Amino acid sequence: MNPPILEVSGLTVDFRTDDGTVQAVRGVDFAVSAGEVLAIVGESGSGKSVTAMSILKLLPPSATVGGAVRWHGEDLLAASDERMRKVRGAEIAMIFQDPLTALNPVYRVGHQIVEAIQVHEKLSKKAARVRAIEMLDLVGIPQANKRVDQYTHEFSGGMRQRAMIAMALSCNPKLIIADEPTTALDVTVQAQVLEVLADLAHRLSVAVVLITHDLGVVAGMADHISVMYAGRVVEAGGVDATFDSTSHPYTAGLLASLPRLHGDIDQPLVPIGGQPPSMLHPPAGCSFHPRCLFAKEEAGCMTVMPEMTRQPGGQLSACHRAGELLAAGNLVRRVEVES
Ligand SMILES: Nc1ncnc2c1ncn2[C@@H]1O[C@H](COP(=O)(O)OP(=O)(O)OP(=O)(O)O)[C@@H](O)[C@H]1O
Numbered sequence: 001m002n003p004p005i006l007e008v009s010g011l012t013v014d015f016r017t018d019d020g021t022v023q024a025v026r027g028v029d030f031a032v033s034a035g036e037v038l039a040i041v042g043e044s045g046s047g048k049s050v051t052a053m054s055i056l057k058l059l060p061p062s063a064t065v066g067g068a069v070r071w072h073g074e075d076l077l078a079a080s081d082e083r084m085r086k087v088r089g090a091e092i093a094m095i096f097q098d099p100l101t102a103l104n105p106v107y108r109v110g111h112q113i114v115e116a117i118q119v120h121e122k123l124s125k126k127a128a129r130v131r132a133i134e135m136l137d138l139v140g141i142p143q144a145n146k147r148v149d150q151y152t153h154e155f156s157g158g159m160r161q162r163a164m165i166a167m168a169l170s171c172n173p174k175l176i177i178a179d180e181p182t183t184a185l186d187v188t189v190q191a192q193v194l195e196v197l198a199d200l201a202h203r204l205s206v207a208v209v210l211i212t213h214d215l216g217v218v219a220g221m222a223d224h225i226s227v228m229y230a231g232r233v234v235e236a237g238g239v240d241a242t243f244d245s246t247s248h249p250y251t252a253g254l255l256a257s258l259p260r261l262h263g264d265i266d267q268p269l270v271p272i273g274g275q276p277p278s279m280l281h282p283p284a285g286c287s288f289h290p291r292c293l294f295a296k297e298e299a300g301c302m303t304v305m306p307e308m309t310r311q312p313g314g315q316l317s318a319c320h321r322a323g324e325l326l327a328a329g330n331l332v333r334r335v336e337v338e339s
């Protein structure tokens with residue numbers, strides 16, 4: 001495997017609020033290599049966006065960030081504002097959920113890509129326009145040489161999102177962080193756009209961190225996955241290992257709520273019962289224990305925060321009972337039956 005270009009270790013983010021300290025991220029580790037797609041998955045509020053924003057230092061002043069973010073070995077948390085402006089866009093690009101907030105309706109789509117290119121590179125308008133057309137073509141926008149002169153409202157939702165990817169790619173970044181880039185789109189278009197992103201990552205050797213709350217979109221597109229719960233990574237590893245030999249009850253719960261992933265369409269959805277905890281007062285022990293079907297006093301689930309341990313399938317799991325649960329058979333099935 002290639003050495004990682006981005007390494008996040010022991011990342012913590014606290015927000016000072018009137019109600020107290022929100023512990024949004026509580027010790028997150030992950031790494032991503034060139035040409036690799038890493039999916040970060042978790043329910044709303046699990047700390048995915050805050051993690052992404054802390055990499056690019058886009059958090060408000062109320063945030064205190066700890067741990068390390070190493071970009072090609074360089075500690076970004078210690079980098080100057082000037083250095084970060086260079087990193088953003090030219091080295092690490094970010095794609096957000098809603099393309100309308102990032103694409104300006106007043107200007108032609110091509111003009112915006114040209115501007116983005118010219119901020120980071122000394123290219124003539126003409127050369128930048130040629131690059132913009134190439135990029136639109138690359139992300140699968142038909143008749144890119146005509147589309148380049150259209151406005152955002154002339155693009156469909158899927159095409160806008162593709163244009164966003166084109167804009168992100170046009171500065172030749174080495175990493176793209178895509179935060180729920182397709183949630184606003186219907187399922188088929190979502191799959192198409194994500195396929196474009198994964199394909200480009202592999203072909204152009206760009207690394208992608210894809211943030212999503214939908215495990216369904218991860219299958220077949222990501223290489224690695226980190227599942228987040230209450231500000232921590234609870235299971236991480238290759239996508240196949242994580243799907244085939246799921247070792248954390250939370251991951252199993254997410255998978256059990258996706259019947260289309262494992263055949264039987266008629267089977268009812270099994271949502272995970274209960275709510276994620278407040279990050280003002282996260283539960284003691286394993287944060288998932290109040291919702292976990294397998295939490296046991298004797299295993300330490302209620303009192304001891306579980307460390308990540310390597311499982312026979314190769315993935316890491318932060319569950320006191322992972323070994324035992326894995327040995328007992330398919331955990332996703334068991335969650336479906338016992339919910
Ligand atoms: N500026 C802020 N001040 C205080 N708390 C914040 C701030 N930004 C985020 N949080 C809190 O941090 C936690 C993590 O939020 P985050 O936006 O990372 O969640 P997420 O996993 O991206 O969720 P979603 O899927 O809904 O986007 C939440 O409890 C959120 O309320």
Ligand SMILES: [Mg+2]
Pocket residue numbers: 048049050179
């Ligand atoms: Mg988010």
